[in-house]
Each structure stands twice: as structure tokens, then as C-alpha cells.
Amino acid sequence: MSESTNRDQRPSRRRDMPSGLWTRCPGCTKMIYKSLVVERGNVCPECDFHFPISSDERIRTLCDPDSFVEFLGDLSPADPLDFVARRSYEERVRETREKTGLTEACIVGRATIGELPVVIGVSDSRFLMGSMGSVVGEKIARSIELAREEGSPFIFVSGSGGGARMDEGMFSLMQMAKTSAAIQRLHEAGGLFVSILTNPTMGGAMASFAALGDVILAEPKALIGFAGPTVIKQTINADLPEGFQSSEFNLEHGFIDRVVDRQEMRGTLIRLLAYFCQEA
Amino acid sequence: MENESSAHGLDFEAPIVELENRIAELRSFSESSEIDLSGQLEELEKKCEEKKKAIYSHLNPWQRVQIARHPQRPLTSDYLKGFVTDFMELHGDGAYRDDPAIVTGLGRIRGRKVMVVGHRKGKTNPEKVACNFGMPHPEGYRKAIKKMRLAEKFGIPIITFINTAGAFPGIQAEERGQAFVIAKNLQDMASLRVPVISIVIGEGGSGGAIGIGVADRILMMENSYYSVISPEGCAAILWKDASHAPRAAEILKLTSSDLSAFGIVDEVVEEPTGGAHREPMETIRRVEETILRHLDEISDIDPDIRKQQRFEKYMAIGRYADEQQQTIGDQG
Numbered sequence: 375m376s377e378s379t380n381r382d383q384r385p386s387r388r389r390d391m392p393s394g395l396w397t398r399c400p401g402c403t404k405m406i407y408k409s410l411v412v413e414r415g416n417v418c419p420e421c422d423f424h425f426p427i428s429s430d431e432r433i434r435t436l437c438d439p440d441s442f443v444e445f446l447g448d449l450s451p452a453d454p455l456d457f458v459a460r461r462s463y464e465e466r467v468r469e470t471r472e473k474t475g476l477t478e479a480c481i482v483g484r485a486t487i488g489e490l491p492v493v494i495g496v497s498d499s500r501f502l503m504g505s506m507g508s509v510v511g512e513k514i515a516r517s518i519e520l521a522r523e524e525g526s527p528f529i530f531v532s533g534s535g536g537g538a539r540m541d542e543g544m545f546s547l548m549q550m551a552k553t554s555a556a557i558q559r560l561h562e563a564g565g566l567f568v569s570i571l572t573n574p575t576m577g578g579a580m581a582s583f584a585a586l587g588d589v590i591l592a593e594p595k596a597l598i599g600f601a602g603p604t605v606i607k608q609t610i611n612a613d614l615p616e617g618f619q620s621s622e623f624n625l626e627h628g629f630i631d632r633v634v635d636r637q638e639m640r641g642t643l644i645r646l647l648a649y650f651c652q653e654a
Numbered sequence: 655m656e657n658e659s660s661a662h663g664l665d666f667e668a669p670i671v672e673l674e675n676r677i678a679e680l681r682s683f684s685e686s687s688e689i690d691l692s693g694q695l696e697e698l699e700k701k702c703e704e705k706k707k708a709i710y711s712h713l714n715p716w717q718r719v720q721i722a723r724h725p726q727r728p729l730t731s732d733y734l735k736g737f738v739t740d741f742m743e744l745h746g747d748g749a750y751r752d753d754p755a756i757v758t759g760l761g762r763i764r765g766r767k768v769m770v771v772g773h774r775k776g777k778t779n780p781e782k783v784a785c786n787f788g789m790p791h792p793e794g795y796r797k798a799i800k801k802m803r804l805a806e807k808f809g810i811p812i813i814t815f816i817n818t819a820g821a822f823p824g825i826q827a828e829e830r831g832q833a834f835v836i837a838k839n840l841q842d843m844a845s846l847r848v849p850v851i852s853i854v855i856g857e858g859g860s861g862g863a864i865g866i867g868v869a870d871r872i873l874m875m876e877n878s879y880y881s882v883i884s885p886e887g888c889a890a891i892l893w894k895d896a897s898h899a900p901r902a903a904e905i906l907k908l909t910s911s912d913l914s915a916f917g918i919v920d921e922v923v924e925e926p927t928g929g930a931h932r933e934p935m936e937t938i939r940r941v942e943e944t945i946l947r948h949l950d951e952i953s954d955i956d957p958d959i960r961k962q963q964r965f966e967k968y969m970a971i972g973r974y975a976d977e978q979q980q981t982i983g984d985q986g
Contacts, residue, residue, distance in 0.1 A: 448976065448977060448978045449974050449975070449976055450974065450975045450976075450977075451974060451975070452973040452974050452975050454916065454973040455905065455906070455907045457905055458905065459892040459893075459905060460892065460893070507974075508972035508973050508974045509972075509974045511972055512972050512974060515969060538860070538861075538882050538883075539882075540882055540883055540888060540891065540906075542882075542973070543881065543882050543906050543907050543908065544880060544881065544882055544907070544908070544913055544916065544918050545916070545918070545971065545972055545973055546882050547860060547861070547864055547880075547881075547882040548864075548918060548968065548971040548972070549971075549972065550837075550840055550861065550864060551840050551843075551844070551864055551867075551868045551968050551971075552968040552969055552971060552972070554837060554840035554841045554844060554868075555840070555841070555844035555868070555964075555965050555968050555969070556965075556969070557841055558841045558842075558844040558845050559844075559965065561841070562845070576833075577833075577861070578860075578861060578882070580833040580837070581832070581833040581834075581836040581837050581840075581861045581865075582836075582837050582840055583837070584833075584837070585833050585834045585836075585837035585838070586837050586838070586841055598833075599828045599832070599833055600821065600823070600827070600828060600832035600833035600836070600861065601821075601823030601824075601827070601828065601832070602823075605823045605887070606823045606824060606825065606828070609822075609823050609824060610824055610825065612825075614825065615825070618825070618828070619828055623829075627829050627830070627831065628831075629831045629834050
């Protein structure tokens with residue numbers, strides 16, 4: 375059913391990284407040796423900037439080797455609004471699929487982490503900015519339900535600059551309520567949800583499931599918030615303070631539990647899972 | 655922003671307003687001069703009624719958005735005055751500040767206890783400023799859920815009136831966790847065992863609207879809108895120009911009839927011809943009747959079943975292609 379077993383044989387999708395030996399870090403604008411960046415999990419050795427990584431790669435960095443089995447991979451977006459702006463939604467979806475090989479903006483599945491079975495999902499910002507439409511909402515809500523039924527912890531790695539996907543209108547907005555309601559049921563059943571925030575997690579994704587982790591972790595310097603900085607700037611007609619809406623800003627204001635470096639994330643997860651899900 | 659200097663500032667309404675003005679003039683002339691002009695008046699009134707029908711039966715989405723924002727449109731405070739008796743406002747979020755952009759309190763509708771939660775926009779300019787034009791900060795959402803939990807404790811049904819351009823996008827709002835409080839409200843509203851009815855009375859602006867809108871029944875006024883993003887915001891993203899808002903309103907499918915056809919909205923409350931702002935009393939009466947009817951329908955359901963049904967209602971919202979009819983179980 376799932377094609378995920380041979381995921382590792384697929385061509386590498388590090389499109390985010392320019393080809394060649396050197397790359398310019400968007401964080402510190404320095405030219406850095408690429409293999410050094412890759413070695414550190416796609417993190418800049420100079421300034422700690424976390425380059426975006428694909429969902430496949432994220433799974434590799436977090437889960438036990440070859441343990442991930444994707445489900446609901448065949449759900450694909452409908453076009454309930456017949457949404458046509460400059461280009462049609464249908465066309466944008468088709469193009470994005472061809473370009474990325476992804477069917478939607480997140481993958482979900484079962485895996486083990488530190489040998490503990492988990493249900494895990496990862497958004498992929500290459501697909502329409504990781505935004506949430508019906509498919510993403512459905513995948514997340516059903517994964518949470520599965521985690522509840524099986525008594526497994528639920529882990530979701532968010533990265534959505536788009537928030538709720540405009541092209542599906544109110545269907546997208548309603549996914550906020552749907553995913554949050556599913557989290558509530560998991561919560562009532564005593565299930566664990568660890569929410570991991572990566573750059574960027576904004577809008578409708580942040581104002582729903584992503585904010586509802588029992589433990590919320592964030593990669594350093596990610597943009598995390600409700601309204602986009604540009605919108606805020608235009609609304610209040612003033613400049614925004616340095617570091618506004620960063621992971622560190624959210625930590626300081628008390629909304630996330632820890633800022634965790636990408637290379638420490640798996641270890642942190644294993645400690646959390648062991649603590650909450652094992653007797654001794 | 656809407657031009658508020660003229661009483662009815664909408665372009666497409668101009669022919670109606672013109673006739674209304676002529677009727678008013680003629681009537682006052684007839685009264686002061688004691689000349690009987692009832693024949694002419696009747697004819698003009700008939701003409702005006704026809705014009706209203708003609709214009710209001712062919713409204714485009716952008717025109718509805720404008721009506722939803724009309725300065726004379728009934729607000730939460732009007733519905734409160736209109737049919738909520740013994741209203742006692744309860745302030746504050748118990749954490750930071752009392753946000754005037756959301757009003758919460760106890761009351762009764764035809765003798766039945768209800769907890770009212772609603773966006774507050776204000777009528778006069780100082781009121782509007784005080785209410786931040788109905789755009790809440792995090793403390794507003796915290797206040798809303800605090801009062802809902804109070805209602806839950808005592809088994810009191812909750813009615814929420816939605817009317818906001820959106821949750822406020824500002825520095826302090828982010829510092830105090832706008833995304834986090836809205837998310838918490840969505841989660842907590844899903845946990846409620848008491849009946850919850852939400853009605854969009856004007857603007858249903860995205861996360862700021864749904865933040866008090868997880869309900870057993872979602873109602874909408876005919877000329878209200880409910881949208882994932884404001885038409886202006888959508889236009890700014892798609893065409894880099896907010897003045898294309900009318901086009902955005904068209905494609906976002908944000909009207910009551912669209913959302914009713916999608917099955918997202920349970921009932922649309924029809925407005926009097928010419929819109930809620932022309933006949934507020936009749937509008938308020940219809941809203942009261944509709945809310946009571948839904949309250950009757952859901953009040954007798956067992957609380958746990960009602961909560962389960964609310965969950966299933968939201969789980970069922972979404973349109974996607976599932977060619978393989980995949981279920982998670984298939985994977986074993």
C-alpha cells in the first residue's frame with residue numbers, strides 16, 4: 375500500500391541547498407563549506423541557522439532507521455472552491471507535485487524512536503509552503519485518532535509559513551478546529567503529544583494543533599507566531615523589534631518548553647518518550 | 655475603510671437611499687403642509703420596495719462583505735439588548751487584562767439561562783477605539799474560554815456572536831501568545847459538554863472568528879461572511895494589491911450561501927429585504943427565534959453524546975480525493 379519502504383532509494387531532494395561546494399548562509403550571509411553544513415544536519419556552523427530540510431530527511435534524523443511506514447499517502451487535494459487566481463489551484467498542485475514528488479504538504483505514519491512505537495507526522499514546506507488544507511487536516515486528525523486508539527505517543531513536526539491554505543477557503547480554516555478537537559480526545563485518553571516547531575510555523579497551523587503539544591520544542595531561530603511580520607508591520611506602522619517571533623522570543627514569553635538544536639532533537643525526543651511512556 | 659459620514663455609505667445602495675430620502679422629504683412636507691400626498695407616497699414606497707428587492711436579490715460576494723461591515727448593522731450589543739434579559743456582564747480573563755473587544759456575561763433568552771460570548775465592535779468612535787474595532791488580543795480569547803468553562807461547570811448553554819475582522823495582528827498580541835490562546839480555545843471548546851451555538855452576525859474573520867466558534871450548530875446571517883483570510887489580505891497575496899478585494903471575495907466562497915452549500919454552516923438566517931441594517935428589530939427577532947429553535951433541538955441530547963457529535967461534525971469537514979479509499983488499518 376505504502377511506497378514509503380523504499381523512500382531511502384529515492385533521489386535525494388536537497389533542493390534547498392544550492393549545488394556546488396560552497397553555499398551562502400541566509401542567516402549570516404557568509405560563504406560556508408557545504409559539507410560542513412550537511413555534516414551538522416543542515417545547520418550553519420557559523421551562525422546556527424537551520425536550513426529547511428525535506429520531510430524524508432526529517433524522518434531520517436528523528437526515527438529509528440527504516441522504521442517509518444507512511445499511511446494515508448494517497449490522500450490528495452480536491453479543489454472544492456474551483457479556486458482560480460492568477461493560476462488555478464489545480465495547476466499549482468499539479469506543478470508542485472511534479473517538482474517535489476510530494477503528494478501533499480505533510481506525511482504521516484508509524485515509526486519507532488528509541489525503539490518505542492510512535493505515530494509521527496512531518497510537514498514539508500516545499501509543498502505550498504507547508505500550508506494546511508483538507509488533506510493535511512485529515513491526515514493529522516486521523517493520525518491523532520490512531521495514536522489514541524493504539525496508545526502511542528503522537529509527534530508532529532510543523533513547518534508552515536502558509537498556515538491555513540487560502541485556496542481551500544473555509545475548509546482550511548475548519549481544519550484548525552478539527553485537528554484541535556482530535557488533540558483534545560488524545561488528551562482525554564492520556565496520550566502524549568510532542569509538538570516540534572520549525573521555521574516557519576505561523577497562522578492557522580500555529581493557532582491550532584502545533585500550539586497544543588504537552589511538550590512544545592522548537593528549532594533555534596524559527597519564526598513562530600500568529601500574524602506574519604509583514605501584516606503586523608503594516609497594521610501598526612512601526613518596525614518590529616529584533617528577534618520578534620523567533621523561537622527564543624517564544625521561549626522568553628513562556629509559550630514553548632525548550633529550544634532544541636536539530637542535532638539534539640532525536641536525543642531529546644527519546645528522553646521525553648522514555649520518561650512519559652515507560653514505567654520505570 | 656467604510657465611509658461612515660453618510661448614513662448608508664454603500665455605492666450599490668444609492669438608488670434605494672435616494673428613494674428613501676425622497677419618501678422622507680415628501681412625508682415631512684405632507685405633514686407640515688397638511689396636504690394629502692398619500693397616493694404619491696404609496697407609489698414611491700412601492701417603487702422603493704421593488705428597488706430593494708431588485709438590488710438585494712442580486713448581491714455579489716463583495717457587496718455582502720460591505721453589508722457585513724455596514725456601520726448601522728446590528729452588533730452583539732444590539733442582540734444582547736434585543737433578546738437577552740437580566741444580562742450581567744462578567745469581565746476579565748483572570749490573568750492579564752479585561753479585553754473590551756470581547757463581551758461575556760450571564761443572561762436569559764425567554765427565561766432560559768445562557769452564557770453569552772461575543773465580539774464587541776462599538777458604535778461611537780470612542781467606543782470603537784476602546785474595543786480595538788472588535789479585534790481581540792489574547793486576553794479576549796482567554797476571557798471567552800474562562801466564561802465558557804464557568805458555563806460548563808453549571809450546565810449552562812453557550813451562545814457566541816461572531817463579528818470580527820480578525821484577531822489583532824500586533825506586537826503585544828504576539829508577545830502574549832495570540833496563536834496559543836486561539837489554539838487552546840479550539841481545543842477547550844471541543845471538550846465542552848454543554849450546548850454551544852455560534853452565529854456569524856457580520857464579519858467572520860479567520861482565526862479570530864473561529865477562536866470562539868467551535869459549536870454544535872454554526873449559524874450565519876444571510877449577509878455575513880466567514881473566511882479563512884480577509885478579501886483584502888487575500889488580494890494582497892494574490893495580486894499584490896488590496897484593491898482587488900472584490901475579486902478575492904468572489905473566489906474565496908465566503909458567503910452564507912456558499913458555506914451552507916458546503917455543509918459547513920447549519921443554517922442561514924434570512925435578513926429582511928434591504929439588509930439587517932434597514933430593519934434591525936425584525937432581524938433581531940429572527941435571530942432570537944433561530945437560536946431558540948436550535949437550542950431546543952440540541953438541549954435534550956445527552957451531554958456526552960452531544961460532545962461526541964460535535965467532534966464527529968468537525969472530523970467530517972474537508973474535501974479531498976481518496977482514490978484508494980485508504981484507511982490506516984490497511985497498512986496493518
